[in-house]
Amino acid sequence: EAQVTQNPRYLITVTGKKLTVTCSQNMNHEYMSWYRQDPGLGLRQIYYSMNVEVTDKGDVPEGYKVSRKEKRNFPLILESPSPNQTSLYFCASSAPGTGNQPQHFGDGTRLSIL
Amino acid sequence: AQSVSQHNHHVILSEAASLELGCNYSYGGTVNLFWYVQYPGQHLQLLLKYFSGDPLVKGIKGFEAEFIKSKFSFNLRKPSVQWSDTAEYFCAASPSGAGSYQLTFGKGTKLSVIP
Numbered sequence: 593e594a595q596v597t598q599n600p601r602y603l604i605t606v607t608g609k610k611l612t613v614t615c616s617q618n619m620n621h622e623y624m625s626w627y628r629q630d631p632g633l634g635l636r637q638i639y640y641s642m643n644v645e646v647t648d649k650g651d652v653p654e655g656y657k658v659s660r661k662e663k664r665n666f667p668l669i670l671e672s673p674s675p676n677q678t679s680l681y682f683c684a685s686s687a688p689g690t691g692n693q694p695q696h697f698g699d700g701t702r703l704s705i706l
Numbered sequence: 707a708q709s710v711s712q713h714n715h716h717v718i719l720s721e722a723a724s725l726e727l728g729c730n731y732s733y734g735g736t737v738n739l740f741w742y743v744q745y746p747g748q749h750l751q752l753l754l755k756y757f758s759g760d761p762l763v764k765g766i767k768g769f770e771a772e773f774i775k776s777k778f779s780f781n782l783r784k785p786s787v788q789w790s791d792t793a794e795y796f797c798a799a800s801p802s803g804a805g806s807y808q809l810t811f812g813k814g815t816k817l818s819v820i821p
Contacts, residue, residue, distance in 0.1 A: 623807065625807075625809070627811075632715075632813060633813055634712075634796055634811040634812055634813040634814045635750075635796065635798075635811040636811070637808065637809055637810070637811075640807050640808070642807060648807065650808065651808075651810065682749060682750065684750075695752055697749040697750045697751070698749060699748075699749050700749055
């Protein structure tokens with residue numbers, strides 16, 4: 593089954609404690625991206641990746657890092673999380689020939705930073 | 707910078723009513739346009755997309771959208787809504803060609819359909 597898998601689904605942690613949210617897709621997609629969703633603000637793109645070792649900033653990259661060492665994985669790293677990063681996070685991937693726009697979304701990761 | 711505006715924050719309709727959700731975008735060049743739907747507790751799903759060609763685009767579940775270039779609009783429509791259409795709807799846009807990796811979403815419109 594084609595899917596984008598995020599882990600963990602829920603996480604409560606404290607300010608300053610480094611965390612990583614993993615994202616994996618099994619569709620051999622080249623394009624992957626991360627979004628955060630906040631009430632009243634919709635989805636905002638954090639980072640995206642066009643292929644292995646190729647990443648770029650989206651609209652709200654501050655406080656986040658990403659890496660793309662393998663095609664299937666695109667982890668989101670919060671080196672020193674702060675309360676303003678409490679949010680719902682979605683990873684997405686897309687096939688070539690679709691304008692590189694997200695077609696498949698993960699189920700989301702709800703992060704609470706205390 | 708590009709932006710996407712959705713006119714309504716929350717729309718409440720009775721079943722069988724017609725739906726139109728507004729979306730306007732702000733871009734200097736040509737754009738790709740999308741509507742996504744998020745059912746309660748679920749992830750986003752693509753409803754329909756416009757890249758070029760016929761400005762009237764048909765999507766899944768009976769939805770359609772019309773691209774009006776002169777108005778920078780891409781409104782979503784459905785002739786008769788059902789209770790199962792209760793969800794949040796997001797319009798999104800990206801520049802065509804180089805830079806098309808950057809996708810900007812509107813803030814979303816919650817649709818509540820009353821049986």
